[in-house]
Amino acid sequence: MPTMDLVPASPDDYRRRAERRLPRFLFDYVDGGAYDEATLARNVADFRQIALRQTVMRDVSRVDTSAKLLGLHASMPVALAPVGMGGMLARRGEAQAKRAADAAGVPFTLSTVSICSLEEIAAVSSAPFWFQLYMLRDRAIVREMLERAWSVGVRTLVFTVDLAVIGARYRDVRNGIAGGTNALGRLRSGLLSYVSHPAWLVDVAIKGKPHGFGNLAAYVPNAKNPAEFRAWVESQFDASVTWADIEWLRGIWRGALVIKGVLSPEDALLAVKAGADGVIVSNHGGRQLDGVASSISVTPRVAQAVGDRAAIFMDGGVRSGLDVVRALALGANGVLIGRPWAYAIAAGGEAALKKMMQTFQKEQHVAMALCGVDCVDKIDAAILDHASSGPYAIMRAASCAGDPRPNVIE
Numbered sequence: 001m002p003t004m005d006l007v008p009a010s011p012d013d014y015r016r017r018a019e020r021r022l023p024r025f026l027f028d029y030v031d032g033g034a035y036d037e038a039t040l041a042r043n044v045a046d047f048r049q050i051a052l053r054q055t056v057m058r059d060v061s062r063v064d065t066s067a068k069l070l071g072l073h074a075s076m077p078v079a080l081a082p083v084g085m086g087g088m089l090a091r092r093g094e095a096q097a098k099r100a101a102d103a104a105g106v107p108f109t110l111s112t113v114s115i116c117s118l119e120e121i122a123a124v125s126s127a128p129f130w131f132q133l134y135m136l137r138d139r140a141i142v143r144e145m146l147e148r149a150w151s152v153g154v155r156t157l158v159f160t161v162d163l164a165v166i167g168a169r170y171r172d173v174r175n176g177i178a179g180g181t182n183a184l185g186r187l188r189s190g191l192l193s194y195v196s197h198p199a200w201l202v203d204v205a206i207k208g209k210p211h212g213f214g215n216l217a218a219y220v221p222n223a224k225n226p227a228e229f230r231a232w233v234e235s236q237f238d239a240s241v242t243w244a245d246i247e248w249l250r251g252i253w254r255g256a257l258v259i260k261g262v263l264s265p266e267d268a269l270l271a272v273k274a275g276a277d278g279v280i281v282s283n284h285g286g287r288q289l290d291g292v293a294s295s296i297s298v299t300p301r302v303a304q305a306v307g308d309r310a311a312i313f314m315d316g317g318v319r320s321g322l323d324v325v326r327a328l329a330l331g332a333n334g335v336l337i338g339r340p341w342a343y344a345i346a347a348g349g350e351a352a353l354k355k356m357m358q359t360f361q362k363e364q365h366v367a368m369a370l371c372g373v374d375c376v377d378k379i380d381a382a383i384l385d386h387a388s389s390g391p392y393a394i395m396r397a398a399s400c401a402g403d404p405r406p407n408v409i410e
């Protein structure tokens, strides 16, 4: 049945609209993952395996979805994850996403490799936002970006640690956007893809300029398009980084430090030891090492190991407010969403993303109400139906996190 005129309700609906609106190489860039995309699929599938335990006849006339994320109030325990080149998905896409995040009352995270700069995002509104940074070989640039971030009001730094090397993304290879500046010629040959997406062509390619990486423009003055910026960034990724560098970073960053990209309790503990205020359990949305575990399956063990020494976030596969509740039940304090916001912004800009965030909040509300809890602090493993859930690995992990109920599989 054609879905063209239906009102989008779920991230998957926005995904389909994004697919129609974006040139093929851009849609694949967002939608794809590494290698066989097994981890990408697992991230989503594992959430669906977690059954909630319906509990009725509780007073749920007042359900509060709000949460404290690193000490700051948010309308729900959700933040928008850093998504590189978001400004190619809609005109000044990151600025639109920031406005939608402000309206929804959740934090927006600006990627190092965004089209809009820190300064452009700060000018959208006075609401605080998070900034994501990679360790670059040129530490002077790292320092300067931290200073810039601080001076525009950023107080939460998300430091991504799972990109020492870059996972092979076959869709990007096929579309000619992997492999540095050589891609440019191939992009040009993709002109057909541009002209067959006229709305995007006018809105983004023509009216949405400049298309450089806003945060890096000053450091790569000769780069003229995303492909040339990408080549520079890839040459700057520092594969020699260790936890000692995080300690260095801790010494120069005064705000909250969140380490993004840990996938084991051991690494999470090392992050905390290096001074992290929070960790994000993440496999980069299945875009790096294909074949690793889903983020949600690892979350309970990380939460158990870290305890209350740092905030626990997870991302990868969160596609609804129900997933938000599931993640909290398994030990997370909050989640980040990547592709869902990218799909929505590509499908219909700020208005679409605002609507999608309202849907997430409503779904979280319904899930909490029908699990019999009225505030996020009361969400724990007891709201999961372990007997009906799979896969075994997740449930075993959940039981490690300490489930008081008798029906835990062990």
Ligand SMILES: Cc1cc2nc3c(=O)[nH]c(=O)nc-3n(C[C@H](O)[C@H](O)[C@H](O)COP(=O)(O)O)c2cc1C
Pocket: 029, 030, 031, 043, 081, 082, 083, 084, 111, 112, 113, 132, 160, 260, 282, 283, 284, 285, 286, 287, 315, 316, 317, 318, 336, 337, 338, 339, 340, 342
């Ligand atoms: C198109 C795209 C670009 C991304 N760019 C970045 C980035 O610049 N920095 C970063 O730390 N993570 C980046 N990520 C990973 C996300 O922050 C997040 O970890 C991931 O999308 C979560 O999985 P989900 O898409 O299933 O929600 C990117 C993800 C996508 C889909």
